[in-house]
Amino acid sequence: MQIRITCVLAVMLLSSVSFGQINNHSPYSRYAFGELFGTENAYYFGAGGLNIPTVNYNQVNIGNPASYSYLLRYKPIFNVGVKGEILEMNTVSDQQVTNQLALSNFTMGLPIGKKGGAAFGIRPYSTVGYSMIEPASDPHTGVFTYNFNGSGGINRVFIGAARKLFDKPYIAKTDTNKLKHETSLSIGVNAYYLFGSYSNTRGVDFADFTFLDTRSEVTTQVSDFMFDGGLYYHYRFKDKKRFTNRSATKKDSTIKAKYKYQVRALDFGLVGSLASNMKAKRDEFVYTYRSTELAEFLEDTIKYSINEDGMLTLPMSFGAGASLTYGSFRFGMQLRMQDWSTYSEVFEGTVIKDLLNPSFDGTFGVEYQSASDVTNQANSTLSLGIYKMGLRYRQTPLQINNTILTEIGMSFGVSLPMRFSGSGSMINFGVEFGERGTTNDNLIQERFITARLGFSIMPGRFDNWFWKRKYN
DSSP: OHHHHHHHHHHHHHTTOOGGGOOOOOGGGGSTTOEEOOSOOHHHHTTTTOOSSOOOTTOOOTTSGGGGGGSOTTOOEEEEEEEEEEEEEEOSSOEEEEEEEEEEEEEEEEEETTTEEEEEEEEEEEEEEEEEEEEEEETTTEEEEEEEEEEEEEEEEEEEEEEEEEEEOOOOOOSSOOOOOEEEEEEEEEEEEEEEEEEEEEEEEESSTTSOEEEEEEEEEEEEEEEEEEEEEEEEOOOEEEESOTTOOSSOTTSOOOEEEEOEEEEEEEEEEOOEEEEEEEEEEEEEEEEOSSOEEEEEEEEEEEEEEEEEEEOOEEEEEEEEEETTEEEEEEEEEEEGGGOEEEETTEEEOOOBOEEEEEEEEEEEOSOOOTTOTTSOTTTTOEEEEEEEEEEEEEEETTEEEEEEEEEEEEEEEOGGGTSSOEEEEEEEEEEEOOSGGGOOEEEEEEEEEEEEEOOOTTOOSSOOOSOO
């Protein structure tokens, strides 16, 4: 009952928040259809976004849809999160600081039977937001400025499903059973509906009023489906016996040995998507105008078109990762690649291509948890917390002034249980310190601090959903 009340309150609180309000402030979001929004939630964000080779029963991980089959039976999970960012933009001579706060994910996961799971929700897919002025001069026209402005973004509603192809369960040591291996393989798929619009405005303003200023306003609307899939393989070794009192040895039989078993496991993940042709429409208005200190006056229309049918070609993507669990630690790494050189926009037979390159993202992350039994009152909330750190490096698809832009980031995170709920509900927090670009070659360098706060809410220990009772 408590989980139902919590979910209703969360929906009422966040129903007025629009994902369309998420706006970027990076000048580099003017290329293609904006800056891509990652697939990680606040939990995985703290470990550098490591979400291909990791699954958690209390997290909806759209980064690898095969993870849905590992949700706890009868325990649906609800994830909601917000994102805040402070962005510092630097050139050789100027500096500007902006900030933003917005809803980042709204998802729900549902276990289906013993080997299946599903998920659905809404998340941003890409964001556009920039405003730049570049002064210039010419011997014939004198001083003038280039103006670049953009806003908007694309959202995605998704539904996904997964199923374990095989699952050999783990049997703990008892009087009648011995420790055995655990192994499982799962496959999953996500279906997305992408929708939204973004606008790009470019203009030339002359200081001399005798020259006509020029402006181009282009708005692109996207509405279509795309798919991706994933595989996840889990292998758990026989637990290793670790002595907790070092004085106990085989030679000293007078001291009773105390020990506990260490979990050891290997996990592998694969994700990918095929190239997609997204249906789109475009409005374009190109005109000249004369400006004064008080107003602008339209002079001539160069081009005016609405609802031009077109298509955006999104490149295929691939990702792979592996993680190792050893006792209280989990180490993992992953790599994502996408060939953005194949990206194109076609409207009314006209092909538009930004000069983009293949991109790749490399991530290394580590997690630590000293205790995992939430029901044991001897375990403190801090000892039950999951502490994370991550490093990532990205070669972006952007090459400007013969310089390929790269991005680096270091992240930290913590996930603490909501012990009052008596369930696997958690509060997740992650923060990343990063840098993108350079001030060389007349470019802009960005330094940012990004924070994610998320809540993972699930039913209590004795509150089973979708469970058919034998007796009323």
